[in-house]
Amino acid sequence: MERVVVRKDERIMTRLADEFEQLAAQLNSPAPITMEIGKFTQACRLVSPLIRHLGVASKFADIEYSAKVSVIEKAGKSVNTLEDSLDREIQQNTFKPHNSASRSLIRVRRSLEMLKIIFEQTMASSEKSIMDPVKTAYNQVLYPYHGWALRKTFVGALHTLPTKSLFFKRVKLDEASAFVQMQRTVTALAPLIHYIDNLFHSRESTQELLRLI
Template identity: 30%
Template sequence: MIAKRTSSHSLSNSNGHLNDLLEFDGHYCDFGFPVGHAVTTFEFLSATLPRISSSKLDLRSSKLDEVIRSFAKVFDAEQDEIDTAKLLKACRAHLELMRSGGSALCLVAKDLESNLLKVESLYKKSPMECKTLTSLLELERESNIHNGNMLHDPSASMGLLWIRRSLAFQSHFFQSLVSSDGQPPKDAAYEAYNEHLWPYHGWMLRTVFPASLSQMPHREVFLSKFGEVDMEELDHVTVHKICKKLMALVTTLEPLLMYWKGSFLKLNLEDERRV
């Protein structure tokens, strides 16, 4: 299901060839959610997600393929909830994808890993009580370590808060790579940072993160790394396939991140303080 953004980087035909990248059989994209349904509430995740056919993942981008597959399995339709174990597995797969992106994404990867460890620490202690995202958040909230929505750090809730923001930043950035006539990666990364991370960063992180993002290479370098192909192999067909995968990841993440944030808001755990 494609979540329509309300911000300036909407998925709805923001560039000329997105429709080509979202070709689908029946009602589904090659990898992700049902097409053509505007998302306004959390009901979009109530249906079972389609299985991802390995025959459609015919490049050598095993890391990207694994991320798409893993996030497509995170939402448990029977429980109408996010499965914590599957979410952690998907985030671990995503961490490996970030590491493959080179030095420009090194700080993003380190931040993601640090926050993953916070969540995994609680999950390993109480896997049954933390089976779903909501049950994990409720368990920690009931332990009284937080002060309302002022989250204790380190804590699993704080880790999940920042993982979600990081994934939102990355999803925004991935979408920018799809269009050959879009922003240069460095500019797209700054835009994504300003929307998803800057409001919650203090002066030090507002200096460190942009400096790291300034190292962004050309679009073709990222496509080569994420597609796990040599630069010499980036012909039109190969680029098209890699971009379809990136759009599949974006359209899989978008509704998941909306539900994720909704869980925090419902439990009054959305900490908006700067760090």
């Protein structure tokens, strides 16, 4: 499985904001909107280091997330864009299985929404912990799709999360600088999430996927 390599002098949150801003700019282009799989997964890979910085309890979440990104990357060997990938699976009637690129894209999209809400809530909170921002994001995005066992596992993991100051130390930024990069990322993720939703809503056969885990 591919690992994102970050140089010692490179701040992962800055690179993350840079990559997602490039995707957002592409979506705002007057040209016909398409999303290259390679560019999309390259940006998505940068989320993994942030997940790992949340602590040991987040290891499973990182493995699950990275696996879904890998499925989308694999689809990119046959087609160039997310649009083509989705249409190809519709034509072949292979979009419903859990290991399809279409289902994986939805799971990655939910992870990106989680990240967006965590950043929004962290910037708005005066608390020293990031527990509440993570809990709020989970309740809004993933809670409806999880059963009792997964919900219990999540509650247990909350107590292992680092403080804000420790998290910022791990990403090599002070609070003010981290907030700048968080806001850049939040702003860039909004149109990207909306774009992915439209991919599925604009195709009648795939609308139901948005309601599945």
